[in-house]
Amino acid sequence: MASNEVAEPIAKGIIPTARQAFGDLFIWKQRVEITNEYGETRTEWQEPEPIRNPISLLMQLSARDWLFFLMGFTAWTADAFDFHALSIQQKKLSDYYGRSKTEISTAITLTLLLRSVGAAAFGLAGDKYGRKWPMVLNMIILGVLQIATIYSHTFQQFLAVRSLFGLFMGGVYGNAIAMSLEHCPVNARGLMSGILQQGYSFGYVLAACANLGVGGSTESWKTVFWAAAGLSIGVGLIRILFPESQQFIEAKKAGKRTMTAGEFSKETRTMLAKQWKLCIYCVILMTWFNYYSHTSQDSYTTFMLTEKELDNAGASRASILMKTGACVGGTIIGYLSQFVGRRRAMIVSALVLGVLIPAWIMPQGERSLSASGFFMQFFVQGAWGVIPIHLNELSPPEFRSTFPGLTYQIGNMISSPSAQIVNAVAEKTWITAASGHRVSAYGPVMGVATAIIATGIAVTAAFGPEKRGRRFESAVAGVDEVAATKVADLEAGDPEKKVGNESQAKEERIESVNEKL
Structure with a gap:
């Protein structure tokens, strides 16, 4: 559940990121970076999930x-x-x-x-x-x-x-x-x-x-x-x-796993570079x-x-x-x-x-x-x-x-x-x-x-990163994760993300993103 409380942006650089990660250990809320459909981002605090009955989770x-x-x-x-x-x-x-x-x-x-x-x-x-x-x-x-x-x-x-x-x-x-x-x-x-x-x-x-x-x-x-x-x-x-x-299977249908071994190797090197x-x-x-x-x-x-x-x-x-x-x-x-x-x-x-x-x-x-x-x-x-x-x-x-x-x-x-x-x-x-x-x-x-x-x-x-709650169950491998999550949320009828509320549809929550460790 989002608190909508604005947080300091995710730090850049190894030492600032480590310092921020250590400080976040003593803050019960979770720092999350939100990306809207236009690629604009903001950082806010989210409340942690309440403890749930494990049987209900199973x-x-x-x-x-x-x-x-x-x-x-x-x-x-x-x-x-x-x-x-x-x-x-x-x-x-x-x-x-x-x-x-x-x-x-x-x-x-x-x-x-x-x-x-x-x-x-x-x-x-x-x-x-x-x-x-x-x-x-x-x-x-x-x-x-x-x-x-x-x-x-x-x-x-x-x-x-x-x-x-x-x-x-x-x-x-x-x-x-x-x-x-x-x-x-x-x-x-x-x-x-x-x-x-x-x-x-x-x-x-x-x-x-x-x-x-x-x-x-x-x-x-x-x-x-x-x-x-x-x-x-x-x-x-x-x-x-x-x-x-x-x-x-979904990734294959999207044409993302029909590449040659050389192309896949190149994609791997790109991932490692980033x-x-x-x-x-x-x-x-x-x-x-x-x-x-x-x-x-x-x-x-x-x-x-x-x-x-x-x-x-x-x-x-x-x-x-x-x-x-x-x-x-x-x-x-x-x-x-x-x-x-x-x-x-x-x-x-x-x-x-x-x-x-x-x-x-x-x-x-x-x-x-x-x-x-x-x-x-x-x-x-x-x-x-x-x-x-x-x-x-x-x-x-x-x-x-x-x-x-x-x-x-x-x-x-x-x-x-x-x-x-x-x-x-x-x-x-x-x-x-x-x-x-x-x-x-x-x-x-x-x-x-x-x-x-x-x-x-x-x-x-x-001093390390954490992306608890990342929504990868709807992210197709090799497909833009923002778009994939958006479609999945709308199809699931998530009341917080229906198109009926334009402000929520415009800035959909996807995951905690920390590209820079």
Whole structure:
């Protein structure tokens, strides 16, 4: 709801914009730039949306909306299962190949390093050819590569396959979140973003359940990989039966996706030339966030097995409860971000998490570790729950498949050594466990690293842009967003924008615009 209170125009330049963004954190209203049909702009304050019943928000989604959302959620879950099938079984793989856990985590580094390449290739394919077939290809090849991992007899073969796996894994995220959130109603996006992001945590839970089910024998890691392969291939085959994204179909009808590869590449370079500051900001933010999740979770099972000396079953159960907290936190805080703001939700989550770090790494025993892990990941993934919709709202509309996936995966690439760094430092640093044994210092290493990263997230988000409430559900990719939103509002019969009121028709609200970061 607009207050019609005039606001200071959006600042120009990096430092003035950052200063203004920081100041806006302490103003409950939202600064919005309004563009009328003549291209004239003004800036005003809008009142935030009131908190709404989440059930009523879920009921706003049509059957088509749910169809696309659940398909994207399932693909993201399978992607996470594939990845965590390795990270949660580092100790088994270390015994199987006769290598240190640091050497095994090299596979995680290579996977994350090459995901950015896959994000660029398949994100562009998703924007040019549609969401459907790039995802089908992605998921089936991921399943095949999981099987190839099982038949990797040497450590070198294992690393080579995991490198290829990262290349194709990178293409899932961008297409999955674009397909899931493009059609969500505006005021339901925070909640749906939180639920969607927890597909990653749910994939971790499934991997931990599989690890618990197969037991602690060295060879049992292969069974978990078979399960992951079946899930990925199954998702790819089911996706064939689903329709193409309606937004992409509309864009194709408008003639915006019939260009050649060279023309599309030129358009991409134009986008980067105009939005390079925003791209750099989002890459920095996603670098922090990827360090955030991988540092706090990839070696957590190893931490419980080595430093806390739990058995495989106890460590797996604690991991399951830990990631259950992530699913709950991501959903709740993603939902609240719709009302308190994207940046405020991320900042508060990061600061609360910093306070909880001692309670996360100091407890002894399965119950205490399960409880502390639950609340730790509640706030880690609570901040993450805001990311899908935040990136989509910041994204240029014609690159909504490419932009979120690419910035996310470049952040992944930069943070790719996170698990390897934790393992390397922990294995060279020794502490005395409660049992009196000398053990690797996984807890202190993860605690210090996570504290630094949480601070980085809070600072970066505090000085960055936000476009909460951006109306991209009616913006056709590659079509002028002002005109598209105008037509959609009139067709929907929005009482605030009918032609019967000329002053409102002349200056229609479209979205929070901040071309200059």
